[in-house]
């Protein structure tokens with residue numbers, strides 16, 4: 496069975512991305528390419544990374560009117576990503592159109608509340624209640640809209656899985672015990688996230704910033 500650990504590759508440099516991915520390729524289950532990578536390297540960069548033979552998770556967090564998101568996803572279809580993200584806050588129609596545009600070989604996953612946000616941050620943007628409440632609310636919307644699952648933190652994944660047992664749960668913001676949180680505010684350990692129902696874990700800096708990325712990936716994998 497493949498590893499649930501997906502490496503977040505957050506760089507604008509294709510060569511650096513390939514070098515990092517080559518170092519850890521035997522200890523991760525997939526490669527997550529985000530906005531930073533995609534804005535710099537586009538479709539060509541994704542094709543180059545895909546040559547390593549690991550599933551590609553395109554984390555573009557699309558969020559716009561339904562028609563625009565659907566057209567953007569159609570333009571991404573030739574890349575055949577295994578996973579693609581959109582923001583659940585884009586609403587029901589946007590989620591439905593995103594799913595319809597993606598085709599059957601790509602999982603469409605809705606981002607609920609970014610793991611870099613806490614309750615005061617939600618208050619700042621006019622969202623009352625806790626991140627937990629908001630994740631549960633948006634997870635229900637995602638399920639009703641027919642997408643495949645959600646992105647949430649490890650602090651909410653247990654409740655979300657309980658309400659939607661068949662959903663696919665992407666959990667970023669995981670940190671090894673005593674790992675630096677950086678800009679992440681709702682963190683748990685990789686083992687805790689898996690125990691609580693994560694389908695896959697997204698890990699970036701704890702691996703990419705390590706002096707030995709392969710060892711860091713193996714150490715995380717060993718805790719799962």
Ligand SMILES: O=c1ccn([C@@H]2O[C@H](COP(=O)(O)O)[C@@H](O)[C@H]2O)c(=O)[nH]1
Nearest residue numbers: 503529608609610667668697698699700
């Ligand atoms: O809520 C979210 C959604 C996506 N991410 C992405 O995951 C990685 C995490 O990187 P670390 O270096 O392990 O913090 C990054 O690419 C984010 O864009 C997230 O962190 N939280």
